[in-house]
Amino acid sequence: MRRLVYLLPILLVAALVAVFWRGLDPARDKSALPSALIGQPAPALDLPPLREGDPSFSLAAFKGKPVAVNFFASWCLPCRAEHPLLSRIGDEFGIPVVGIAYKDTAANARGYLAELGDPYAAIGQDESGRAGIEFGLTGVPETYILDGEGIIRYRLAGPISPENFADQLAPEIRAVLQ
Amino acid sequence: MIPELGHYALVLALVMALAQGTLPLIGAQRGIRPWMQLAGPAALAQFAFVAIAFLALVRAFVTSDFSVAIVAQHSHSDMPLLYKISGTWGNHEGSLLLWVLILNIFGALVAALGVNLPPRLKARTLAIQALISVGFLLFLLFTSNPFARLADAPSEGSELNPLLQDPGLALHPPMLYLGYVGFSIVFSFAVAALIDGKIDAAWARWVRPWTLLSWTCLTGGIALGSWWAYYELGWGGWWFWDPVENASFMPWLIGTALLHSALVVEKRDSLKAWTILLSILAFGFSLLGTFLVRSGIITSVHAFADDPTRGVFILILLAIAIGAPLTLFALRAPSLRAGGLFAPISREGAMVMNNLLLATMTATVLLGTLYPLILELFTGKTISVGAPFYSATFGVLALPLLFLMAIGPFLGWKRGDLKGALQRLVAAGIAALGAGAIALWIKLDGPLLAPLALAGAIWLLVGTIIEWAERVKLFRSPWRSALRRARHLPRAAYGMSLAHAGLAIAIIGMTGSAAWKSEQIQVLQIGQSLQLQGYDFKLESIGPARAENYLADRAHFVVTKGGDHVADLYPERRQYLVQPMPTTEAAINSSFLADLYAVIGEPDGKGGWTVRVYHEPLVPWIWFGALTMVVAGFVSLSDRRYRVGAPVKAGGAQSAKVPA
């Protein structure tokens, strides 16, 4: 029994090393905060539309089919980088992409879209950032995939890239479409 | 050329370390004298090579040699000289070289000063030290070469991170490393003793000065880092339970336990297994800290690198460096000859409780630090473990420790008189209750830990003073004889009293700051003022300022209380030229009882500025308490009885056999 006590330190260290080994796995992304809303219904938003003449922005309008929600801003550099890939979501999977202009003035957001193109089926304005908090947003850009019932199924934090489009986004969208 | 020489010197150091790590070990096992005697000179040679390499790197920084990669990434020719020098260790590769340098400084010191060490112990200790060095030199040379050159040298560097361009932070890493790399030599002594199979009072006597030196430097290093965070980061906090802060705190806790445990081995030949275990763990936690900072496994403000290959290397190093000795411990420790017996209520008993409490507190910090990682790995959930957790667990465990610290010195060896001790401490008890009551009266609805911690600290402070007074018979004999006794008390006794008192003072400061801090935030126009705790802060002016490598907005606050002028504060908001990172320089006015702390934030575009002002009661006591502890350590070290290998006095035939 006494000998066992002396074994405790090495056993604990061995366990710790095993934990660290797992922690060093390069596939682990330790900086992204996992979304707390996965599996929860998307928040009901009612935002002013960005495009003049559009109806008030609401996610309820898109219930019944999957939709991608993309938070962007004119002052956000990575948003510019991911912009071309946004239309790919619609083209390849046939699901609408809606945009939310986060903490941006209407003028700047419109100018940004005029310059880069407008891939969105609808765009809401979130000048105060409140809609972002409702979604548990940690920065822009972020893209959420909602299923037909309006449940959030996946969140991609950071810009969409060809790599994560193929590896992460596409499989999730396919899963939702089934 | 010089960087290449530095690089070559590192390779030579590695070769020397390999020799030093193997031959003396075999020599000690087989009794081959020349191989054992190789250890000392090899250690000195290894130190010389590493020193050459380090100096070569410093030179590259000072001369702004941007063909060396890390100089280009972390230096700039417009920086003040101090930061060119400190830039050497302001990056992963350079700081690792500093690590290895200090590892070798300690090895060389033992080689040079340990003339009275038994040859086998000396040979084995230096060999283990060299093996650690081998591990880190391999890491340096294969994954983190400080002398890597850029094929295309830029004409100007990217500058040292502005947050690091600060005198406090320039000194913080060297002091910190002296601390926790210093524990490496204690580790080596312990492993050497385990190999030998024998631990006795003489071993403890060798080990204590090195433990004390490391502990003292670590105390200073942690305090420096904390002080820097307080005056630099701008929100009046000085400890955040950040994983890397915790990583330096854990060796300190274990080191404190070790210091006391080694004492028992020396005086009573007891608690051997504990002391060996603590020796291994102290350095083990240092290695853990290295791993956490440099592997990228936990994101933290302190984290250097984000490189999985480096992480794997250090993890393997960690596993071997801690795993092998602990295995040896499991095998050998049960057969260590048990020492003197003692009653539960005795000084040894108090030391056992001390070890227990400190070990549990260390385990608590480790649990809190690693729990988010473990939870995330096994369940995918993320949580935060912040100050509230540590206050409720670590803080609560600290209370019995404070209580015991005042009593311990009153207990005799082998069997102590608890009732007598408590009787002598009645005054301390009254003072503590009084302090606790005052604390409650000041803020009834604050955290309960605050008045309890304050009471505990006052108990300890007054108790320490009473113990000293008893020892010199202050009130029981004429003051002249008391003074004589005081002068003849061994320095180590003063070390103890000062260290315990210093801790008490620091805790009083911590309680005041954490529990009774108040703040005020407002947008002020020039000429307006805000009020806090009876002080009036008037924003007199804001104007531009500049230095070699930054531009700043400098505000002038006039602080008054009841109409009387108290202070002028000049907080700044700096913009460094190369790395466009705005940093705030808080302006602090320290007095005996509190700090007044002012920060300016962003302008609102309409002539107003966001201003944040803090009133931090008792904060200066934290730094003063820490300084007292550092002084205590050096006072203790200066005690003649600890000078291992001191020259023998003529006529002192006895002392030739026993280390001074």
Place this chain on the structure above:
Amino acid sequence: MTAWRALLAVLILALAWPAMAQEAQLADPQLEQRARDLAREIRCVVCQAQSVADSDADIAKDMRILIREQIAAGRSDQEIRDYLVARYGDFVLFEPPFKASTYVLWIGPFALFGLALLGTVVFFRRRAASPGAVTALSAEEQRRVAELLAEGDNQTLDKGPGDKGLGDKGPGDKGSGA
């Protein structure tokens, strides 16, 4: 991914729009204090371990505004915490919750201490049972001690300058205790 996160953090800080919504304080000082205290409990999701009260990040400011709004609307502290946890997960609280996944965390330190204490008690019990243990003096032994001491007093023992100090001392101890 990490590089993007860092870039995002820098961008959010550096390009932050000067105060989209002015950060007004609550009129009632007690409520304002509540808001500040609560903000200190909430972790900023984009900064490194700063609280929402201390952080300069935009999201932190938005959360402070949200906290003030909800306090003014009469919500309790716990309701506000729950609101944020629902959107961001337990990560957003500095105080880890006390639930099944954190029992080990909260109880661990005390359990450890209890176990260690138990082990020590067992250790001392064993020691007391072994021969040569240090025990209290029996009545007979106490009488003998008194006899010997009385003897000593009669023969003026040469007492040196070194005092006996406090309690028992071992042979090598010169009254330092350090």
